[in-house]
Amino acid sequence: MTHFKSRIVCNAPIVQDVWLMTVEVPETPKAGQFYNLHVEGELLPRPLSVCESDGETVTFAYQIVGKGTKKLTKLSENHTIALTGALGNGFDLDAIRPHRRVALVSGGIGIAPMVQLSKQLAGRHEVSCFCGFSEHAYLVEKLPNVKTAIGGFVTDLFDAADFDIVCACGPKGFTKAIVRKCAGAVPLLVSLDEHMACGVGACLVCACKTTNGVKRCCADGPVFWGEELAIDNEQ
Amino acid sequence: MTMNNEQLTIAGVLFKNPVIAASGTFGFGLEYCNFYDVGLLGGICTKGLTLHPRQGNSGLRVFETASGMMNSVGLQNPGILHFLEHELPEMRRFDTVIIANLGGGTVEEYVEGAVLLDASLVDIIELNISCPNVKHGGMAFGIKAEAAFEVVRAVREKCRKPLMVKLSPNCEDIVAMARACVEAGADALSLVNTFKAMAVDIKTRRVVFDNVTAGLSGPAIKPIALRMVYEVCEAVDVPVVGMGGIMCAEDAAEFIMAGAAAIQVGTANFANPHAALDIVRGLGSYKINEIRGCIRHGKT
Numbered sequence: 001m002t003h004f005k006s007r008i009v010c011n012a013p014i015v016q017d018v019w020l021m022t023v024e025v026p027e028t029p030k031a032g033q034f035y036n037l038h039v040e041g042e043l044l045p046r047p048l049s050v051c052e053s054d055g056e057t058v059t060f061a062y063q064i065v066g067k068g069t070k071k072l073t074k075l076s077e078n079h080t081i082a083l084t085g086a087l088g089n090g091f092d093l094d095a096i097r098p099h100r101r102v103a104l105v106s107g108g109i110g111i112a113p114m115v116q117l118s119k120q121l122a123g124r125h126e127v128s129c130f131c132g133f134s135e136h137a138y139l140v141e142k143l144p145n146v147k148t149a150i151g152g153f154v155t156d157l158f159d160a161a162d163f164d165i166v167c168a169c170g171p172k173g174f175t176k177a178i179v180r181k182c183a184g185a186v187p188l189l190v191s192l193d194e195h196m197a198c199g200v201g202a203c204l205v206c207a208c209k210t211t212n213g214v215k216r217c218c219a220d221g222p223v224f225w226g227e228e229l230a231i232d233n234e235q
Numbered sequence: 236m237t238m239n240n241e242q243l244t245i246a247g248v249l250f251k252n253p254v255i256a257a258s259g260t261f262g263f264g265l266e267y268c269n270f271y272d273v274g275l276l277g278g279i280c281t282k283g284l285t286l287h288p289r290q291g292n293s294g295l296r297v298f299e300t301a302s303g304m305m306n307s308v309g310l311q312n313p314g315i316l317h318f319l320e321h322e323l324p325e326m327r328r329f330d331t332v333i334i335a336n337l338g339g340g341t342v343e344e345y346v347e348g349a350v351l352l353d354a355s356l357v358d359i360i361e362l363n364i365s366c367p368n369v370k371h372g373g374m375a376f377g378i379k380a381e382a383a384f385e386v387v388r389a390v391r392e393k394c395r396k397p398l399m400v401k402l403s404p405n406c407e408d409i410v411a412m413a414r415a416c417v418e419a420g421a422d423a424l425s426l427v428n429t430f431k432a433m434a435v436d437i438k439t440r441r442v443v444f445d446n447v448t449a450g451l452s453g454p455a456i457k458p459i460a461l462r463m464v465y466e467v468c469e470a471v472d473v474p475v476v477g478m479g480g481i482m483c484a485e486d487a488a489e490f491i492m493a494g495a496a497a498i499q500v501g502t503a504n505f506a507n508p509h510a511a512l513d514i515v516r517g518l519g520s521y522k523i524n525e526i527r528g529c530i531r532h533g534k535t
Contacts, residue, residue, distance in 0.1 A: 001269040003508045197505040202262035204308045205297035
């Protein structure tokens with residue numbers, strides 16, 4: 001985990017308000033880890049999940065949701081950007097290893113970490129992907145065995161009993177639905193989406209309730225076991 | 236890093252430089268060890284501690300504003316006993332001043348907490364009578380000078396450690412508050428904590444925070460914080476530790492020129508994890524003794 005400045009290799013839209021940004025980062029983060037991107041003129045950094053990495057660059061998929069992400073789109077090739085990372089723990093590959101049939105389930109931009117995760121699982125597992133979007137699908141061409149739901153419930157696309165483990169990422173409503181669907185049926189590793197400030201576990205603004213007390217999404221997660229999450233008390 | 240051969244002491248405690256990590260923004264220091272040797276800082280204030288563990292507030296806890304941020308963490312902390320057993324021994328390995336930030340809901344709770352910390356290896360107790368995010372987090376004591384006097388005196392009577400009182404900008408009169416705390420036995424003052432603020436989500440037509448209000452920090456508050464630090468420095472004789480939106484060494488120099496003995500770096504740690512160290516290095520080019528309080532008393 002370091003704080004550094006890096007060169008942007010490319011930054012372009014892939015569909016509507018979703019962009020891909022590739023930055024020179026000479027390391028290989030784990031799937032589900034994230035970096036804080038420090039946007040000029042914005043006080044707080046933007047935490048973005050790794051979508052792909054090749055040991056020399058890291059690619060982020062991000063959706064324009066506010067001022068900060070809008071500013072990110074203004075950066076072009078050869079601009080420099082300050083990053084902090086890799087942050088968080090990512091998906092525990094050792095926990096996934098014993099399981100043959102793996103479902104990767106995403107809601108919206110939650111597809112980003114699934115791209116890297118599917119690559120890290122390739123060849124060792126039977127991987128199936130289920131991706132939900134509100135309007136347009138994106139990044140699905142980078143995933144194996146994909147089924148998509150546009151405007152519907154991605155959780156309706158599969159039967160939990162057909163899999164040995166589920167890995168998921170998406171917004172809060174999605175997280176609730178996937179935790180309920182998998183409860184008692186199949187182990188679930190789910191990456192949470194929380195507002196953050198420091199990203200390193202110091203400020204305690206990204207707290208999430210678990211059966212083991214209040215945890216820090218950034219430093220203790222962002223990936224948690226579904227059964228750990230006290231999801232029904234949230235919102 | 237020494238400061239031009241001068242020695243900085245606050246409440247009898249020697250500081251290697253005037254840059255302190257602010258409570259609630261630096262965890263217990265361990266979280267920033269990956270970035271640099273936190274022993275290079277003048278001091279570290281712990282996350283706000285209470286006698287009993289606290290889970291903190293529900294709902295959204297952070298919201299960015301123009302040149303600032305609001306937080307509503309609500310003094311989430313593992314409790315003083317956990318701190319003494321687990322976090323403090325780790326922190327003591329850092330070659331820096333360890334300041335325990337103490338919150339509470341009643342005078343008795345503050346005193347009980349202070350007694351525990353008094354018997355520990357912390358260097359200074361920072362009495363937090365200014366957390367705006369919990370009903371019983373000390374804010375009640377932070378508004379009225381008489382209430383502050385009462386709690387500071389009660390803690391002072393039971394506590395031999397150096398006592399620094401952290402003031403709220405939400406108090407009725409910052410100078411009256413500062414004088415009351417000094418009269419009650421404070422060895423030093425730190426100010427300001429966050430400003431009570433709020434935000435509305437116009438899409439959902441609801442307030443953003445479950446608690447309705449939250450604490451505003453960052454560059455947005457710096458000019459007001461600076462004014463308050465200046466006024467307090469004019470009014471009291473104990474060392475004043477200034478804070479509020481300090482992002483860089485130049486900001487820190489402003490507070491020192493206003494009379495601050497030292498400064499705390501808070502929100503800046505989120506914008507740049509190296510911020511506090513950058514400020515230590517940036518201040519290295521100033522003769523701190525010469526600039527301290529230089530705007531006061533007609534000095535130039």
